[in-house]
Amino acid sequence: MTEQKSPFDFHSKHELAANFSLDELLTLTRQRNLQEWLAVNFYAGEARKVSAALNDELDDAQLKLLLCKVFDLPLESLSPADVKEISSLVDKNHRRELFVEQIPGDDRKIFFAETQGELVKALDADAQLIYLCGGEFRIPLHRGGVTYVGCDNALVDLDAEVDVDLDACEIVLRDVQVYLHHAINLRAEKSANVKVIDGSRTTLGEHPMLKEIFDILRGRKAFESPAYFTARAENRRGVAVGVALLDEKNFDFDAEQFNFSPRWDFEYISVLKDFAARKIFFATICPADAERLYDNERKLQIFADFTARDGKLTIAALYFDTKTLGRIAITVRDKFYVGSSSMSELGYGLDIITAYDNNSSADKTWWDFVDERRNDNNPSATIKNLSGLLGELLKRLNR
Numbered sequence: 360m361t362e363q364k365s366p367f368d369f370h371s372k373h374e375l376a377a378n379f380s381l382d383e384l385l386t387l388t389r390q391r392n393l394q395e396w397l398a399v400n401f402y403a404g405e406a407r408k409v410s411a412a413l414n415d416e417l418d419d420a421q422l423k424l425l426l427c428k429v430f431d432l433p434l435e436s437l438s439p440a441d442v443k444e445i446s447s448l449v450d451k452n453h454r455r456e457l458f459v460e461q462i463p464g465d466d467r468k469i470f471f472a473e474t475q476g477e478l479v480k481a482l483d484a485d486a487q488l489i490y491l492c493g494g495e496f497r498i499p500l501h502r503g504g505v506t507y508v509g510c511d512n513a514l515v516d517l518d519a520e521v522d523v524d525l526d527a528c529e530i531v532l533r534d535v536q537v538y539l540h541h542a543i544n545l546r547a548e549k550s551a552n553v554k555v556i557d558g559s560r561t562t563l564g565e566h567p568m569l570k571e572i573f574d575i576l577r578g579r580k581a582f583e584s585p586a587y588f589t590a591r592a593e594n595r596r597g598v599a600v601g602v603a604l605l606d607e608k609n610f611d612f613d614a615e616q617f618n619f620s621p622r623w624d625f626e627y628i629s630v631l632k633d634f635a636a637r638k639i640f641f642a643t644i645c646p647a648d649a650e651r652l653y654d655n656e657r658k659l660q661i662f663a664d665f666t667a668r669d670g671k672l673t674i675a676a677l678y679f680d681t682k683t684l685g686r687i688a689i690t691v692r693d694k695f696y697v698g699s700s701s702m703s704e705l706g707y708g709l710d711i712i713t714a715y716d717n718n719s720s721a722d723k724t725w726w727d728f729v730d731e732r733r734n735d736n737n738p739s740a741t742i743k744n745l746s747g748l749l750g751e752l753l754k755r756l757n758r
Contacts, residue, residue: 366396376430420448503529538658563597579670592667601661616641637694655683
């Protein structure tokens with residue numbers, strides 16, 4: 360049996376780094392054996408740094424970065440995964456240093472928040488200056504004396520139903536987008552570079568049609584002809600049914616499309632529950648326009664036009680209505696779509712097979728094929744049928 364190597368068999372940082380991988384050094388750090396080894400071998404300063412890092416509850420990526428510095432690890436000794444993880448962390452730390460330089464001479468204690476949870480912790484620590492990094496945040500209006508500075512197009516979600524005076528609240532915003540759920544006035548004279556997004560619209564028409572929409576959601580009336588019901592449904596256009604928060608990480612540069620996960624308005628759940636199931640959503644936008652949209656309107660309302668099918672209301676089209684680029688169509692595809700579309704049209708390259716056989720509809724989904732081969736009275740037959748379907752799929756993928 361191979362003896363387990365011990366760090367105490369080595370007496371210099373160079374020897375230890377040559378015999379232990381970065382992951383192994385991380386494990387020794389978590390077990391506090393590395394700190395003991397550093398102290399025993401007269402690396403007292405390094406031991407204090409590593410101990411302080413553990414006390415600060417740094418994550419694995421942060422500890423790995425520290426270990427690279429402590430042991431002067433050469434780049435070629437790191438795995439590709441470690442290089443990617445550490446590079447991302449270095450970039451993030453560098454960007455934070457640049458953000459801090461935006462307010463020179465400010466002696467307030469600086470906090471950074473990348474999530475709502477981190478924002479809450481910063482406020483619990485009586486923060487007065489908080490950098491909001493890239494995400495979507497809710498800020499407490501009753502908590503004054505705080506300056507929020509946005510980084511990477513941070514968005515503040517404001518759900519107030521009455522006019523808001525940030526100056527009176529002693530709140531300052533800088534370099535953020537603010538999404539307003541309601542048609543209110545926002546006073547922020549002491550703030551700077553605040554881009555307001557109007558999320559208060561219920562419809563795009565001049566006259567709200569919500570009463571008619573909720574009436575038609577019930578379906579065709581007993582004495583109403585299918586043609587009249589369809590006409591009634593198709594008159595319902597430009598209704599806000601949800602929102603989307605754009606993330607730069609979800610922009611496909613090659614396909615020129617923004618992929619996103621909608622947040623639906625539950626008032627339309629009867630229409631959306633089947634329509635939105637197992638779907639992917641994206642908007643085709645060239646990179647230059649995508650950057651403009653992301654810089655000005657990260658959070659957007661989703662509008663729908665309706666039609667009728669089998670006596671029920673359904674979605675005919677989805678789109679954004681933006682100030683930056685005007686109307687942008689939203690493309691919808693099944694996650695497991697079986698059709699002749701190209702991969703770029705599917706958003707995630709899920710063009711599995713063109714058709715299972717010559718008689719199949721080009722609009723069928725993977726789930727349609729599964730349902731056709733399901734036998735609720737004979738589970739064994741179902742398994743056999745699905746095995747055959749999977750075999751056919753694998754053969755076509757390997758062609």
